[in-house]
Amino acid sequence: RKVDFRHEEIASRIKEKLYKNGTLCLNFISSPGSGKTSLLERTLDALKETYNLAVIEGDPETDRDARRLEKLHVPVILINTSGTGASCHLSPAEIEQAVDDLLLETPPPDIIFIENVGNLVCPAAYDLGEHHKVLLFSVPEGCDKPAKYPVAFRESDLVLINKMDLAPYCDFDLESLKKDALSVNPSLEFITMSIKKGDGLLEWFSWIEKKLAEVR
């Protein structure tokens, strides 16, 4: 784990601000293309009538993901990391200003979603002040990743197993993935889904509501 006291100090400042507002913050990490933006599109669409939502979007370059999410009419703050020297992950220093801006919204968001840079290594090592890291895993990647890229699984609280519609065409063994992941982090929860077909989304929405109730 990268111990940078500056990072840890900023992360605890962010946590404090979120706590005062009773705002839930979730940090999505995954390999590139696992489905983070697709999941946010469905999630924002389903929950925005009930809750005030906001997104912090991290990408090395372009505003493509931010544009997709702005169509849902929620506040989106884009951070392009390629200019920052560490384009492989979001750091707490980059997030703090964005969280401050979003908490000034009237009314402030109930939930802030952070879509991190697509990278199964670095983003897992940084605490952005979030309540939970949510790891979005996709079936075509294969089932040996928990053992090979353990930090992401160790630091997350929930693993969403996406693209289950592709399972019949991939060498994918769900039980072996879960077994490997639980040996890295015994308290992990799992939800299998196909964003494309809409499977598993209701279970995911109720997990979010459960976590929001915990910070209220």
Add this chain to the structure above:
Amino acid sequence: RKVDFRHEEIASRIKEKLYKNGTLCLNFISSPGSGKTSLLERTLDALKETYNLAVIEGDPETDRDARRLEKLHVPVILINTSGTGASCHLSPAEIEQAVDDLLLETPPPDIIFIENVGNLVCPAAYDLGEHHKVLLFSVPEGCDKPAKYPVAFRESDLVLINKMDLAPYCDFDLESLKKDALSVNPSLEFITMSIKKGDGLLEWFSWIEKKLAEVR
């Protein structure tokens, strides 16, 4: 691009040693699970009767990939990066010793394949002394990656588009991928393939032979 003179100095030392031996060196980069190890299994199997081959395998943890490749009876040197402080990529300093060891083999290898850590960001920024970076891209990742993760496409000479067998079940537009990639790097070459079905492999093998002839 990360300019670290120590890295550049080591990379040019490695290039010098490879040049003296007439050894081709290819550096595979991709997202996690795009198919690097699967490709190496097929490639080693097809070429080992004709050429002397060797592999340097980089993974954050475990020897799973190295074990898969040792079954092909070629020399494999494993580097677990999680102990190095920068577990997201291989660096020239880690490679130099491995190249020295492999060049002492009798006879020395005609080709050294480097399987880098699964990460579409950092590995692209480091020159390991290789002749070519080969980017292995897989269809399920989606076709917006060249614009979003440009450094990997800019630094590579060839893009292998794998898992074409999954294209009918994914929102994948081959022409838009190629167009985006060429706007980042106009000299990129492409080979579409399905390692699972064996498609595109012969074209890939003849690309390797063409590159080997160039260093002889």
